[in-house]
Amino acid sequence: MTGRAGASHAAGGTPDPPRAPAELADAARQFFRARHGGPAAVVWTAPGRVNLIGEHTDYNGGLVLPLALPHRTAVAAAPRDDGLVVLHSAARGAAPVTVPLTAVRPGTPDGWAAYPAGVLAELRTIGAEFLGVSLAVVSDVPAGAGLSSSAALEVAAAGALADLAGIDADARTLAEIGRLAEHRYAGVPCGVMDQLAVACCRADHALLLDTDDGSLDHIPLDPGAAGTALLVVDTRVRHRLADGAYARRRAGCEEAARLLGAPDLRRLEERGGTAESLSADLPDALRPLVRHVMTENARVRRTARLLRSGSVRGIGPLLTAGHASLRDDFAVSCPEVDVVVAAAVAAGALGARMTGGGFGGSVVVLVETAAVPVVTEAVLAAARRSGQPEPRVFPATPAAGAARAPG
Numbered sequence: 001m002t003g004r005a006g007a008s009h010a011a012g013g014t015p016d017p018p019r020a021p022a023e024l025a026d027a028a029r030q031f032f033r034a035r036h037g038g039p040a041a042v043v044w045t046a047p048g049r050v051n052l053i054g055e056h057t058d059y060n061g062g063l064v065l066p067l068a069l070p071h072r073t074a075v076a077a078a079p080r081d082d083g084l085v086v087l088h089s090a091a092r093g094a095a096p097v098t099v100p101l102t103a104v105r106p107g108t109p110d111g112w113a114a115y116p117a118g119v120l121a122e123l124r125t126i127g128a129e130f131l132g133v134s135l136a137v138v139s140d141v142p143a144g145a146g147l148s149s150s151a152a153l154e155v156a157a158a159g160a161l162a163d164l165a166g167i168d169a170d171a172r173t174l175a176e177i178g179r180l181a182e183h184r185y186a187g188v189p190c191g192v193m194d195q196l197a198v199a200c201c202r203a204d205h206a207l208l209l210d211t212d213d214g215s216l217d218h219i220p221l222d223p224g225a226a227g228t229a230l231l232v233v234d235t236r237v238r239h240r241l242a243d244g245a246y247a248r249r250r251a252g253c254e255e256a257a258r259l260l261g262a263p264d265l266r267r268l269e270e271r272g273g274t275a276e277s278l279s280a281d282l283p284d285a286l287r288p289l290v291r292h293v294m295t296e297n298a299r300v301r302r303t304a305r306l307l308r309s310g311s312v313r314g315i316g317p318l319l320t321a322g323h324a325s326l327r328d329d330f331a332v333s334c335p336e337v338d339v340v341v342a343a344a345v346a347a348g349a350l351g352a353r354m355t356g357g358g359f360g361g362s363v364v365v366l367v368e369t370a371a372v373p374v375v376t377e378a379v380l381a382a383a384r385r386s387g388q389p390e391p392r393v394f395p396a397t398p399a400a401g402a403a404r405a406p407g
Helices: 021-036 111-125 149-165 171-186 193-200 245-259 265-271 287-308 313-328 335-346 369-386
Strands: 042-053 063-079 084-089 097-100 133-139 205-210 216-220 228-234 351-355 362-368 392-395
Touching: 021 042, 021 063, 021 084, 021 133, 042 149, 042 193, 042 228, 042 287, 042 313, 042 351, 042 362, 063 149, 063 193, 063 287, 084 111, 097 111, 111 133, 111 149, 111 171, 133 149, 149 171, 149 193, 171 193, 193 205, 205 287, 216 287, 228 369, 245 265, 245 287, 265 287, 287 313, 313 335, 313 351, 313 362, 335 351, 335 362, 335 369, 362 369, 369 392
Parallel strands: 084 133
Antiparallel strands: 042 063, 063 133, 063 205, 084 097, 205 216, 228 362, 228 392, 351 362
16 A cells, blocks of 8 residues: 555565664654644554465464564644545555545445545544545555565554544554454455464564464564574565455355354364365365464464474475465466466475465565575576566564654
8 A cells, every 4th residue: 555655665575674663753744744734733653464374364363373574654743623635655656535524434435545544434424523534545564465564554543543533552452443444445255363463473473373262472583593494585476465356365265164064164173083084075175274273273283383383394394394384275376476386496495385365465484594696596586487576575673663752
């Protein structure tokens, strides 16, 4: 939805490093003043996220293990008294939007503005009162890359708008407001992982989230101390989760659970047995979905155990196995992503997998620190040979969740 206008995020290779939260907040204040003619009352920033492992499990009552990125979105806001919602984004090609407060509804406004406008509408349902709002958005989170640019925008907007309304909303509340906005106003039936990760992650930790009971466990993760690096490879192949493919996978999981008499696929674990035995009577199209969700939950558990024991290198094969499951069973990968994963592993990466909803987006790669240049060049060379866009490669250092900017 948003990106740094004019920055090298538009090109392949290694992009500019993300701005520090304070620098990004200052940029948002300056952009707000330039577009709205006065100062912002409040600025919130929220990170993008990369999911280490646990894909398409969050809406099945399963386990996920994301971490926040240092790339953030800043939302600057101030109240108005004329009944209008006026939205500006610094992203290249993002047109400004003005809509009456009373006209905000699913489909109005659309495009990037649906996310903050949807957040505004959800806040009003829990008692927030507005006479109008001015918003300005500046972001370093690559859009369309499977790195939760939409969740970063939603949660940063939720924090800023809750502050304007005098509502003391905790991180979980901000995450839920963002999730509801994405469901009702952007039309994406996402699980809760993205917004909770964006709101709740801690620096130097991954977040183990059990979406069945909502419990959170912050697991220390310092790849550098282990002599390794986590890389994000943005393939620059832009997915669109709202086009129906994501919704069809979710509907398939729900249908499989219904046919098996379970509230969700996570509950199948209580019955014992393998994914194959439990799903034997399902239609052919549904069995691979069950297999992916059950084996992916097992991979998340193993990854968490290894990280707790300090074995960062040991999670590499689990990442690669997770990609194979997403590619072959859940069928949400694409050729460009598969090229990157195969090239990284062939060049010596400890493991690699697609991350995010799929159909493009990004790959997360675990690599020995000394091998970062070799693996990076192998990925870029493979993309060139395949005639696909040159990927953007950058380190994923676990960062902090959403927060109000000082000042």
